Amino acid sequence: MRFKGCNCVHCNNTFTETDDTVVCPVCGSPHHRDCWNEKGECANTALHEEGFSWTIPEELKPKAEEKPAAPEAIGTNYTFKNGESAIVCPHCNALNYGNDAFCMKCRQPLFRDSAPVPPVNNSQGENLHPMTGAPIVDEDSYEYFQQFGGVRPDIMIDSIPVVEYSDFIGEKKSGRYIRKFLSMERFGKKISVSFSALLFGPIWYLYRKMFKEGLLFLLVFLIITGLQAWCSVSEASKAVYSQMGEMYGAVMNGEMTIAEMEQYLTELQDEIMATPPTEEENVKSVILTVLDLASIALSFVMAFFADYFYKKKCRKEILKIREECSDMMTYRRTLHERGGTFTGGAVLGCVLVFGVSLIKLLPAYYYMFSNIL
DSSP states (O other): OTTTTOBOTTTOOBOOTTOOEEEOTTTOOEEEHHHHHHHSSOTTGGGGGGTOOOOOOGGGSOOOOOOOOOHHHHGGGOBOTTSOBEEEOTTTOOEEETTBSBOTTTOOBSOTTSOSSOOEEOTTOOEEOTTTOOBOSOTTOHHHHHTTTTBOTTOEETTEEHHHHHHHHOHHHHHHHHHHHHHHHHHTOOOOOOHHHHHHTHHHHHHTTOHHHHHHHHHHHHHHHHHHHHHTOOHHHHHHHHHHHHHHHHHHTTSSOHHHHHHHHHHHHHHHHHSOOOHHHHHHHHHHHHHHHHHHHHHHHHHHSHHHHHHHHHHHHHHHHHHHOOSHHHHHHHHHHHSSOOHHHHHHHHHHHHHHHGGGGHHHHHHHHTTTO
16 A cells, blocks of 8 residues: 555544555545545645645655666776776776776777887888787787787786797687686686596697696506506406407307307306305495596596696796796797697607506406417
8 A cells, every 4th residue: 555654634543554545636635535434525625725735755755776886987996806906898888807908798999099019110011019029910909819818918927928928828729728827817716627638638738748747647547547457357257258268269269159159148147147246346346436436536637727737837937938048039939939739749648548548458358368379
């Protein structure tokens, strides 16, 4: 009821939600229906000639909800929780990090009035970047800044300009990794999902020239696989593998047909399923489960910390190259040579991962073909 809390202009009693009300058609004064019938007219009829109009008391009017301040009111004095300053896009008013060169929402330049890095000319008259020496086609283009992760080339990550990270990583993929490095720097986190490392594991590490990390993960993988191969061998499995080897030999010598071997293997499988496992087999089964979980955990560690390890690798190598080089051209060339990717590392990783995976099959092949060989 819209008159709840107000008073009847005739009896001065407060209206409730269940009261039947009558509103004067001239001045809008509210009455109880019984009061209106008793009075026969509006209680404020004498005021109608003066143009009186009844209004609800101010204290009973609904209060308007306060609206949050717009981004324009915040301006460039606003800072994010990590302490980094912010800037409002002049095109769409979206809030961006102060180090970004382009708006994350509308992709328009945040600093159109000045070039982020002044170009220099070489002997052929081409515009070159003063740090990388690479030709500059259009410094105001969105694509140009993508090699720096969408920020200005002079922005620092761990006291190193992103332009040097771009040189070391390689321009094709540098922007994606620099953006992840920036996120780690801004929020102080180490975890970032790398789907490449999740799919390829040590192969990705060796491809990115992280030989120490890649070989370490391969060693752990080798240990887990070796333990899995050991746990897969029992007295029962040895006997089964030996019988299978004898059957393969009989088939090769023409003493048994393939159909007979398949029938014998089916009977052997039924016999194994009916035989209760020994205590040793139960223990090894539990160990195998633990090893499977360890293998999954290793894969997630390689994926979640891949970008963090790569960031540390880049910073360490860049600082080392700085100490070795005395001029900018040599420094830039060395960054390109020692950074980037290594296809040979990926090939080596594929061979090693394939070789380690075969270890699980070695016990079965050994007991199966030892009698034949």
